[in-house]
Amino acid sequence: MAKLQKSIDKRNALIKATIELVNNSGFHATPMSKIAKMANVSPATIYLYFENKQDLVNQTYLEVKTKYTDFVFKTYDESTSVKTGFELIWKRIAEFNINECEYSFFLNQCNNTPIIDEPSRKEGIRHLQPLLDLWERGKKEGVIKPISDYILYAYSINPLSYLMIAQKQYEFQLNKTHVEEAFLSAWDSIKR
Amino acid sequence: MAKLQKSIDKRNALIKATIELVNNSGFHATPMSKIAKMANVSPATIYLYFENKQDLVNQTYLEVKTKYTDFVFKTYDESTSVKTGFELIWKRIAEFNINECEYSFFLNQCNNTPIIDEPSRKEGIRHLQPLLDLWERGKKEGVIKPISDYILYAYSINPLSYLMIAQKQYEFQLNKTHVEEAFLSAWDSIKR
Amino acid sequence: MAKLQKSIDKRNALIKATIELVNNSGFHATPMSKIAKMANVSPATIYLYFENKQDLVNQTYLEVKTKYTDFVFKTYDESTSVKTGFELIWKRIAEFNINECEYSFFLNQCNNTPIIDEPSRKEGIRHLQPLLDLWERGKKEGVIKPISDYILYAYSINPLSYLMIAQKQYEFQLNKTHVEEAFLSAWDSIKR
Amino acid sequence: MAKLQKSIDKRNALIKATIELVNNSGFHATPMSKIAKMANVSPATIYLYFENKQDLVNQTYLEVKTKYTDFVFKTYDESTSVKTGFELIWKRIAEFNINECEYSFFLNQCNNTPIIDEPSRKEGIRHLQPLLDLWERGKKEGVIKPISDYILYAYSINPLSYLMIAQKQYEFQLNKTHVEEAFLSAWDSIKR
């Protein structure tokens, strides 16, 4: 059991190192040797846990994406009104983007560049299924604009990614007021 | 002059090749030799026009960004109303994103990953100064929400980047109706 | 005793795996881990039985060579005539080459390439001493050509190795008639 | 032209180094870096002339084999008697084996191990077509035993490879008398 735990720890350390380094330098500019060093293992050890570099990033991506989805819908309950439900989900996403910005920056990079295998990325926004369902209901109830989910996503969810990046790259600090303002904009953009 | 033209042609061919290859494979997965081959020059020739690979991408970035800004504000006239001015600019940006998606995909990749020198990227959204000025006026006139430009940008402009990527990566086709719908969302999200 | 038998079994399994893998891929293209897997033991276990990879192959070579010599001279009896004795030995060698081609292919590969330690290989054809003695007698009796044993070997014994390889690599199938024909050629080439 | 010559020189140096090093250590025990060093070029330069290590060895094999065939049949003339023709070819092969033993050792190693691509090796003994034709004629004339070419080759030609190896590995020196004796054995083994 101690041994198994040690293995899991190493795998986690590798995933963590991958996220941090890929965030700072990008996939191709991150050598396996650096990942190994940061995780305190030998480069050869990586290959006990992952098939190759691509596999390492793919698995990291899937793992982070799962963390994201789990977090986002943890408190969600389908029985609320559309607006309440949306606010709930939106705020969780915002919280994730702000508090776990290492994760969200990584996800964002994977979504915007060709470093992830097609199959892994093609999954697209389907992992947000409960949100899509909510929108569906909202459209039927006449609360949400009857437009493509892609557009709804582009205007209500994706801006958070931009704000997260802006916060990381420019001299812009997101505070509580900003989040409220952002939510209003999000809701305004999709509400009927 | 024929000679000068030939030089300009080569430089342009190199920039064009850089955009296409970086779009498809990313910065680090794009060897200089491939860029050279696609531009029909020798690898050594690149170094007559650019200091090194980083410089090549930086200059490409600046060039594309200039094209973008030039296009976006070409028809803009400060004397219009805020809403009209915004619609004008927004639609130009949309047009650029859709028709010159090679360019916008490249810009987006540069903005979201660490492939560009800090100085070039740090500039943020300042290159859209006329738009920022317009928003300033809008806030004073009480037409635009009195919130940070970053948020305004995140909700009214950045979604177009997402839609452009969605169009490239998923099975989503942007048509004229979509653009109108998107504009409404954009305006709704920032109007007071 | 059960324990001892288990040990011997493991050692044999390792030798068997070594032969098969080296035959198919060559010495250096055969990782210890593969040998271990095929023998159903851990890589570390190999080092309980052999000092290192070189030692494993050397011992395998010696073991196979012993099998070869034992088989070849098992039915031999020095009291026969030279021709009868030669036929007896030759046919045993042929039988070994054909029926135990895994073994002979391995021996051949060791003899023709630098994968075996010099000392092991330098021994040359001395392991066939009874045959050399028979030839000596044959030369004295005027039945065998009075030429170097190396030449006698090259023309009467070594061709079998070639035929064995030809059978494995090309579309040539050795049948009983071929063997008889081959024996005639062998005898013709060394008889006075 | 000076440049072209330099290129050819480099390629030749690489082929020469490959032969020598593979002869002494085998394919897999010969690092590209060693080949490069012996040929006085950078490891990277090898890849200007050959696709990869396998390609380097394949091309080396084909080149050497061509040298072999060219040499063997250079003086051959189909109009002679079968025996004279055979003696002519045989002695050229012997000469090649003795004088160019680097080449023949290399060929032998390639023929006996799985280091060469199947296609390259599968060609088998077909490159000796004129000799096969001569044998055909000999069989029709009743001068040569009516047996498989593989057996004829095994007994008349292949022994030279063994003698060449014996000379290299053991304390056996081939002199003129040996060659004559060997030829007699060769002829005896295939003549009717």
Place this chain on the structure above:
DNA sequence: GATGAATGAGTCTTCATTCAT
């Protein structure tokens, strides 16, 4: 200005071998 050849530095990956259990 233009180039093809050349390369040093660096990358991913493998593998014989060891060691704690």
Place this chain on the structure above:
DNA sequence: GATGAATGAAGACTCATTCAT
């Protein structure tokens, strides 16, 4: 004895950059 995990060392191969022409 037996093992699976771990790794240092090494190897094939790539690529940004230079330089003689």
